[in-house]
Amino acid sequence: xxxxxxxxxxxxxxxxxxxxxxxxxxxxxxxxxxxxxxxxxxxxxxxxxxxxxxxxxxxxxxxxxxxxxxxxxxxxxxxxxxxxxxxxxxxxxxxxxxxxxxxxxxxxxxxxxxxxxxxxxxxxxxxxxxxxxxxxxxxxxxxxxxxxxxxxxxxxxxxxxxxxxxxxxxxxxxxxxxxxxxxxxxxxxxxxxxxxxxxxxxxxxxxxxxxxxxxxxxxxxxxxxxxxxxxxxxxxxxxxxxxxxxxxxxxxxxxxxxxxxxxxxxxxxxxxxxxxxxxxxxxxxxxxxxxxxxxxxxxxxxxxxxxxxxxxxxxxxxxxxxxxxxxxxxxxxxxxxxxxxxxxxxxxxxxxxxxxxxxxxxxxxxxxxxxxxxxxxxxxxxxxxxxxxxxxxxxxxxxxxxxxxxxxxxxxxxxxxxxxxxxxxxxxxxxxxxxxxxxxxxxxxxxxxxxxxxxxxxxxxxxxxxxxxxxxxxxxxxxxxxxxxxxxxxxxxxxxxxxxx
Amino acid sequence: xxxxxxxxxxxxxxxxxxxxxxxxxxxxxxxxxxxxxxxxxxxxxxxxxxxxxxxxxxxxxxxxxxxxxxxxxxxxxxxxxxxxxxxxxxxxxxxxxxxxxxxxxxxxxxxxxxxxxxxxxxxxxxxxxxxxxxxxxxxxxxxxxxxxxxxxxxxxxxxxxxxxxxxxxxxxxxxxxxxxxxxxxxxxxxxxxxxxxxxxxxxxxxxxxxxxxxxxxxxxxxxxxxxxxxxxxxxxxxxxxxxxxxxxxxxxxxxxxxxxxxxxxxxxxxxxxxxxxxxxxxxxxxxxxxxxxxxxxxxxxxxxxxxxxxxxxxxxxxxxxxxxxxxxxxxxxxxxxxxxxxxxxxxxxxxxxxxxxxxxxxxxxxxxxxxxxxxxxxxxxxxxxxxxxxxxxxxxxxxxxxxxxxxxxxxxxxxxxxxxxxxxxxxxxxxxxxxxxxxxxxxxxxxxxxxxxxxxxxxxxxxxxxxxxxxxxxxxxxxxxxxxxxxxxxxxxxxxxx
Numbered sequence: 001x002x003x004x005x006x007x008x009x010x011x012x013x014x015x016x017x018x019x020x021x022x023x024x025x026x027x028x029x030x031x032x033x034x035x036x037x038x039x040x041x042x043x044x045x046x047x048x049x050x051x052x053x054x055x056x057x058x059x060x061x062x063x064x065x066x067x068x069x070x071x072x073x074x075x076x077x078x079x080x081x082x083x084x085x086x087x088x089x090x091x092x093x094x095x096x097x098x099x100x101x102x103x104x105x106x107x108x109x110x111x112x113x114x115x116x117x118x119x120x121x122x123x124x125x126x127x128x129x130x131x132x133x134x135x136x137x138x139x140x141x142x143x144x145x146x147x148x149x150x151x152x153x154x155x156x157x158x159x160x161x162x163x164x165x166x167x168x169x170x171x172x173x174x175x176x177x178x179x180x181x182x183x184x185x186x187x188x189x190x191x192x193x194x195x196x197x198x199x200x201x202x203x204x205x206x207x208x209x210x211x212x213x214x215x216x217x218x219x220x221x222x223x224x225x226x227x228x229x230x231x232x233x234x235x236x237x238x239x240x241x242x243x244x245x246x247x248x249x250x251x252x253x254x255x256x257x258x259x260x261x262x263x264x265x266x267x268x269x270x271x272x273x274x275x276x277x278x279x280x281x282x283x284x285x286x287x288x289x290x291x292x293x294x295x296x297x298x299x300x301x302x303x304x305x306x307x308x309x310x311x312x313x314x315x316x317x318x319x320x321x322x323x324x325x326x327x328x329x330x331x332x333x334x335x336x337x338x339x340x341x342x343x344x345x346x347x348x349x350x351x352x353x354x355x356x357x358x359x360x361x362x363x364x365x366x367x368x369x370x371x372x373x374x375x376x377x378x379x380x381x382x383x384x385x386x387x388x389x390x391x392x393x394x395x396x397x398x399x400x401x402x403x404x405x406x407x408x409x410x411x412x413x414x415x416x417x418x419x420x421x422x423x424x425x426x427x428x429x430x431x432x433x434x435x436x437x438x439x440x441x442x443x444x445x446x447x448x449x450x451x452x453x454x455x456x457x458x459x460x461x462x463x464x465x466x467x468x469x470x471x472x473x474x475x476x477x478x479x480x481x482x483x484x485x486x487x488x489x490x491x492x493x494x495x496x497x498x499x500x501x
Numbered sequence: 502x503x504x505x506x507x508x509x510x511x512x513x514x515x516x517x518x519x520x521x522x523x524x525x526x527x528x529x530x531x532x533x534x535x536x537x538x539x540x541x542x543x544x545x546x547x548x549x550x551x552x553x554x555x556x557x558x559x560x561x562x563x564x565x566x567x568x569x570x571x572x573x574x575x576x577x578x579x580x581x582x583x584x585x586x587x588x589x590x591x592x593x594x595x596x597x598x599x600x601x602x603x604x605x606x607x608x609x610x611x612x613x614x615x616x617x618x619x620x621x622x623x624x625x626x627x628x629x630x631x632x633x634x635x636x637x638x639x640x641x642x643x644x645x646x647x648x649x650x651x652x653x654x655x656x657x658x659x660x661x662x663x664x665x666x667x668x669x670x671x672x673x674x675x676x677x678x679x680x681x682x683x684x685x686x687x688x689x690x691x692x693x694x695x696x697x698x699x700x701x702x703x704x705x706x707x708x709x710x711x712x713x714x715x716x717x718x719x720x721x722x723x724x725x726x727x728x729x730x731x732x733x734x735x736x737x738x739x740x741x742x743x744x745x746x747x748x749x750x751x752x753x754x755x756x757x758x759x760x761x762x763x764x765x766x767x768x769x770x771x772x773x774x775x776x777x778x779x780x781x782x783x784x785x786x787x788x789x790x791x792x793x794x795x796x797x798x799x800x801x802x803x804x805x806x807x808x809x810x811x812x813x814x815x816x817x818x819x820x821x822x823x824x825x826x827x828x829x830x831x832x833x834x835x836x837x838x839x840x841x842x843x844x845x846x847x848x849x850x851x852x853x854x855x856x857x858x859x860x861x862x863x864x865x866x867x868x869x870x871x872x873x874x875x876x877x878x879x880x881x882x883x884x885x886x887x888x889x890x891x892x893x894x895x896x897x898x899x900x901x902x903x904x905x906x907x908x909x910x911x912x913x914x915x916x917x918x919x920x921x922x923x924x925x926x927x928x929x930x931x932x933x934x935x936x937x938x939x940x941x942x943x944x945x946x947x948x949x950x951x952x953x954x955x956x957x958x959x960x961x962x963x964x965x966x967x968x969x970x971x972x973x974x975x976x977x978x979x980x981x982x983x984x985x986x987x988x989x990x991x992x993x994x995x996x997x998x999x
Contacts, residue, residue: 405638406568416683478574
C-alpha cells in the first residue's frame with residue numbers, strides 16, 4: 001500500500017481510537033488524573049479529526065479494511081466527503097461543549113450524596129461517557145457495514161442515556177424513556193439488518209448496492225422506521241424535549257446537535273446509497289410531510305414553552321423537520337441541491353443548536369434556573385451569552401449571514417425546480433415561526449430592568465465556547481463553496497442523483 | 502485584482518470593524534467610542550469620495566468572493582450604487598455626530614453605536630451589491646441590525662414596536678428570498694446590470710416572470726412602506742430620534758426603495774418590465790401610497806408620527822419615478838433618493854431637538870419655537886419648504902423632473918397626483934412653519950437641557966443646520982457636475998442604453 005494512503009488510514013483510525021482511549025483513561029484514572037485524561041482527549045481527538053479531514057480533502061475518499069480482511073469477510077470503513085464532514089462537525093462541537101463541561105460539570109467527590117445544583121450538576125463517569133459518545137459517533141460516521149453501524153448506534157444510545165440520566169428526577173425519567181425508544185429503534189433496525197443478511201449474505205453497504213432489489217423494501221422500511229424513532233421525527237419526537245432539556249447543557253448540546261444527526265446520517269446513507277433506486281416518491285413524500293408537520297408543531301410548541309431549555313429542545317424538533325424535506329426534494333429522481341442543502345442545514349444546525357444549549361447553560365449557571373419569565377433584562381449582565389444566542393438564532397431563521405441561509409436556499413431552490421411549492425412555503429414560513437421563538441427569548445432580555453439579583457459570574461471559557469460555535473454557524477455562510485466541494489469527495493449522492501456529484 | 506478593486510469592500514469594513522470593536526468597549530469609554538465612530542465615518546466618506554471621482558473618470562471597481570453554486574458575494578461601484586453610498590456615508594457621519602449629542606449619558610451606548618455601525622455597513626453593502634444574492638444578504642443583515650435600535654429604549658412599547666417591525670420585515674424578506682431563488686433557478690446567478698440582466702431567460706419561462714416580479718416587489722415594498730405594507734413604520738417611531746432619522750432617510754425605507762429601483766432597472770430592465778405590463782400597476786400602487794401617506798400625515802398630531810407618514814408618501818415618489826417609462830421620470834425618481842434623504846433627516850433632527858430641548862412633540866404646541874430655537878426652526882423651515890417643492894430647493898427639482906416625466910411617459914394623471922400631494926404637503930407643513938415663526942408662546946418653556954450660549958447642545962444643532970444648507974445647495978447647484986441631479990442623469994443614460 002502506498003505511503004499517503006497509510007497516512008490517511010492512520011488518521012482515520014486515530015480519530016476513533018483516541019476518544020475511546022481517552023474515555024478508558026478517564027474511567028481508570030483517579031479523581032485527580034481524570035481531568036488530565038479529559039484534557040488529553042479534548043486536545044488529541046480534534047487534532048486527529050482535523051488531520052483525517054485534511055487528508056480526505058487532499059487524497060480523496062478512503063476505504064479502510066479493518067485488519068486487512070476486506071468485505072464481505074471483514075468490516076470496511078468508508079471516509080468520503082459526507083462522513084468526514086460529519087466527523088469534522090462532531091470534532092468542533094464536542095471540543096467546545098467539552099470546554100464548557102470542564103467548568104460546568106462536577107465530578108462526584110467522596111462521600112457526597114447530593115446530586116449537585118441545576119447550574120453545576122454532578123455527573124458520575126461524565127468524561128468516560130463523553131468520550132465513548134464521541135468515539136461511537138466517529139465510528140458510526142465511518143462505518144460502511146450495516147451490522148457495525150448497529151453496534152455504533154447501540155453504543156451511542158447507551159452513552160447518551162447515561163449522560164442525560166443523572167441531572168435530577170425529571171432527567172432520569174426522560175432518560176429511561178429515551179433508552180426504551182432508542183432500544184426499540186435499534187431493534188427495528190436490527191430486524192432489517194437480519195432480513196438483509198438472510199437475503200444477500202453480506203452487510204457491506206457497497207456490496208449491497210449491487211444486489212439490492214425491491215424484495216428488500218421490507219428491510220428498508222424496518223430500518224427507516226427504527227431510525228425515525230432515534231431521529232425523533234414528528235410524531236416520534238415525544239421523547240426528545242424532556243430528554244434534551246433536562247440534561248446538563250454540554251450534554252444537551254451533544255444530543256441535539258449531533259446524536260439525532262447520527263441516525264439521520266444513517267438514513268441518508270441508506271437512501272442515497274444501497275437503496276437509492278427502491279423508495280418510491282410516495283415514501284419520500286411521507287417523510288417530507290412528517291418533516292413539514294414537525295416544523296409547524298415543533299415551532300408552535302417552542303412558542304409556548306416557559307423554560308428556555310424546553311424552548312430550545314422543541315426548536316430541535318422543528319429543525320429536524322427541515323432535514324427530512326430533502327427526501328421528497330432529492331429522491332428518487334431529485335437533484336443534488338436538495339441533498340447538499342439538507343446536509344449543509346444539518347451541519348449548520350449542529351453548530352447553532354449546540355451554541356444555543358451552551359448559552360442556556362451559561363444562563364442557568366448565572367441565574368440558577370431557566371424560567372423565561374424571570375430572565376427579563378438578562379442581556380445586561382450576560383451580553384456575550386445573549387449575543388451568541390442571537391448569532392446562533394440567525395441560522396434557525398435561515399436568513400443571512402448564516403449557514404442555515406445557504407442550506408435553506410438550496411432546499412428551496414430544489415423545491416422551486418421540482419415544483420414543490422408547498423415545501424418552499426413551509427421552509428420560509430418555518431423561518432418566521434423560528435423568529436417568533438428566538439425573539440421570545442431575545443426581546444425580553446433587552447428590557448431595561450434591574451438585573452435579577454444574586455447572579456453568579458459565568459467563567460469566560462463557557463461563554464467563549466458558546467460564542468465560538470455561534471460564530472462558526474455564521475461563518476458557514478461564507479464557506480459554502482469549499483464545503484460543498486468537500487462534500488462531493490467520493491460522490492456520496494451519485495447513486496441517487498445520477499449525473500455529476 | 503488590484504488594491505483599488507477592493508475599495509467597495511473597504512467601504513463596508515470601514516464601519517463594520519469599528520462597530521465590532523465598539524461592542525467590546527466599556528460603557529464609560531466615551532472618547533474611545535467617539536474616536537472609533539468618527540474615524541470610521543470620515544474614513545468611509547473619504548473612500549467613497551475616491552471611488553466617486555474614479556467612477557466619474559471611467560474607472561470600475563468590483564470585488565468578488567465565491568459563495569456557492571456559482572454565485573458570488575460581489576460588491577461594485579456602479580453609478581447607481583454610488584448615488585446611494587455617497588448619500589449614506591454623508592448622512593452616517595452627520596447622524597453619528599447627532600447621536601453622540603443625543604445619547605449623552607443615556608445607558609447602553611456601546612450597544613447602540615455597535616448596532617448603528619452594523620446598520621450602516623449593511624446599508625452600504627446594499628448600495629454596492631453587484632448581484633441579487635449579495636443584495637439579499639445585506640438586506641437581511643439590515644433587518645437584524647436595526648431591531649436592537651428600534652427596541653433601544655427597552656420599554657414594553659418599544660418591544661411591541663420591535664415585534665411589529667420584525668414581523669413585517671422578516672415576512673418581506675421571506676418573499677424576497679423566494680423570488681430571488683426562483684429567479685436564480687430560471688436564469689442562473691442574477692447580476693445587476695444596467696438595462697437589465699434577464700436576456701438569457703428562455704421565452705417559454707417568460708410567463709412566470711411577472712409572478713417573480715410581484716414577489717420581489719412585495720418583499721421590498723415592506724421596507725419601502727408601500728401601502729398596504731406600511732403599518733410598521735409609524736409604530737417604529739418609538740425609536741430614539743437618530744434612529745428614526747437613519748431609518749427614514751437612509752437605511753431601512755430607502756433600502757426598500759433602492760431595491761425596487763434595482764429590480765426594475767438592473768434585473769428586469771425598464772424595457773422588459775414595461776413589456777410585461779408590470780410598471781402600470783406599480784405606478785398605481787406608488788400613487789396610492791403617495792396620497793394615503795399625505796392624508797394620514799395631515800391627521801397626526803405627534804410631530805414624529807406626522808413625519809413618518811410623510812416618509813411613506815415621499816419615498817413612493819422614488820417608486821413612481823421608477824415605474825414611469827422615460828428619462829425624465831427616471832431622473833426624478835433617482836434624484837429623489839438623495840433629496841428625500843437630506844430633507845427628511847433634517848426634519849427628524851429638528852423634531853429630536855424640539856423634543857430634547859423643550860419637550861415639544863405635539864404639532865399644535867409649536868408656536869414661538871422660532872424665537873426660542875431660531876436655527877433649528879430655520880432648518881426645519883427650509884426642509885419643510887423643500888418637501889413641499891418650493892423652488893429652488895431640492896424637492897422642487899425632484900417634482901419638476903417627475904412632472905416632466907409624467908408628460909413624457911404618457912401618464913399625465915401622475916401630474917394630478919403630484920399636485921394633490923404637494924397641496925397636502927403644504928397643508929401639513931405650513932401651519933407648523935406659521936406657528937413657529939408668527940405666533941408667540943405666553944408661558945415659559947419646559948427646559949430639558951441646561952441653558953448654554955446656543956439654543957441647544959452644539960452637537961444637536963450643527964447637523965440639522967448643515968443638512969438644511971445641503972437641501973438648498975442641492976437645488977440651487979443642481980446643474981453643477983457631480984451634483985445629485987447630474988449624477989442621476991448619468992445613471993439614466995446608462996439604464997436606457999445610451
